[in-house]
Amino acid sequence: MDDQELDRLIERVHRCDPEIGMALIAAVAEFRRPMRVQITGREGTGRTTVATALGLPEIVETDPVDSPDFAEPELDGDVVVYVLAAGVTDADREALRSVPAGHAMAVLNKADAVRGDCPSVLTAANEATKVLGVRTLPLVATLAVQATASGVTTTELGVLRALASADRPTLTLSPDLFVAADAPSDAGSRRALLERWELFGVTAALAALQRNPQLSGRAVTQILNAASGIDAVRTAMSTRLRRAASLRGGRFLDTVERLAARALGSGARDELEGFLRSAAAAQIGLEAAWASPSIEGVVADHALAVPADAAQALQLARWWRNYAGGDVGAPGRRAALAIHHGYVRAWSSLGQHG
The missing domain is CATH 3.40.50.300 (P-loop containing nucleotide triphosphate hydrolases)
Structure with missing residues (x-):
């Protein structure tokens, strides 16, 4: 959401009720805090x-x-x-x-x-x-670090190609066998490969070169990076970070609701409740519901779907309403209904502007 919108809300609330305003400042600071x-x-x-x-x-x-x-x-x-x-x-x-x-x-x-x-x-x-x-x-974090820091060198590629052409299945059964084997290249070159890429990386590189001996050093490095598993870990962590940010947004809305309840008899309550009814707050709530651990098995790694038109928004709203009616437990039902209401709001907005 627009940072200026929150800053203006803080100013208005603080004028009405300085104590509630200071609590809102702390809540907004937590909401904006960099992820860790x-x-x-x-x-x-x-x-x-x-x-x-x-x-x-x-x-x-x-x-x-x-x-x-x-x-x-x-x-x-x-x-x-x-x-x-x-x-x-x-x-x-x-x-x-x-x-x-x-x-x-x-x-x-x-x-x-x-x-x-x-x-x-x-x-x-x-x-x-x-x-x-x-x-x-x-x-395999060591392989990921090595592939990122420095790629397969021309010398290493030559040794790997020679070993791949020998096609000896027992060559990579153990580090000792790899160094001691009667195979192309000297033992020192093979030991150097192990020190840089370990047996797992060497095995992956040889398998790739046996399939395609013409692979470049850059291509082999990319294969080693993929074999390390780092891309999947980074993607999963990015998804987890996105969900954590959404869950933080949900906690922020909960705090604003509590502050509104405390601000009895002051204009601060009207300001806070007005924000809670806003499109920005609705979007924060929708994203928080989507990130709920109670429905993680349903949404998996998918990002929140943004409906292209009113018809799609209505279809999504109905799906989540039906899901909420199933045996999903209280937390899952609350999250599903929040998503349902979010898509109903989107349907209404898209219908008005469609």
Whole structure:
């Protein structure tokens, strides 16, 4: 919404009731506060590397969870990215229980070390999702950092092409076998590849070059970046950030409603209630309802649909009304009805201007 609209609201409310005005200033400041992402997890899971791979200025790395040397971190970020590196422990479950619903996601880092092949890694991540109740994505953060920082060099590409042409299935069974094998290129060159790209990255690069030996160094780097899983993690985190911002908007509206109730017998109440009836407040409420954890399974990663015309708005309103009438629980029903009312408002507006 327009920042100036809120600034004008603050001025009007403060003139009517300075105490309510000061409370509104604090509420608006919280609403406008920059988003904060916390990276957390137990020691040795690669929290720092994950933070580097994600590369966002709003990321804060917490002290480790379940460590005798540190107090338990307060997980109060707008988004909390929980880093796993093996099986889920009781400490992981306990830490994530402290995060408000809708604000957490997890990454299974060092995914290449969990199980050997990509299908097995995805299975491990899905198992963690079921156990934790929080979406968990596989990630090889070291590979993501390396692919972003510096691509496959001409020398490395030459070594990889030679190894790919040899087509030896046992070459990448273990780091020791990779270095010691009787294969094209010297052991020092192969060791250097492992130091830069690890066995997981080398295996992915060789598979790509076996399919297409003419791939450029840039293309192989892009394949390694994709194999790391970082794109999916970044997309999920962006979705989580967007939802966290929407949930914050819902809390802001709740605060404004409480302030309006406190402002009995003053013009401040009329000003606040006028804002709550505005199109801007309706949009904030609609986005907050869409972000509700109670309907996350329905909306998945989809953004809030913006109806193109009155007919589509009416269709969406009816769908959400029907959904609210099902066995969805009280929180889900409230969110669905809020979305329904939002689309009814859109239908009315589009119908008037259509």
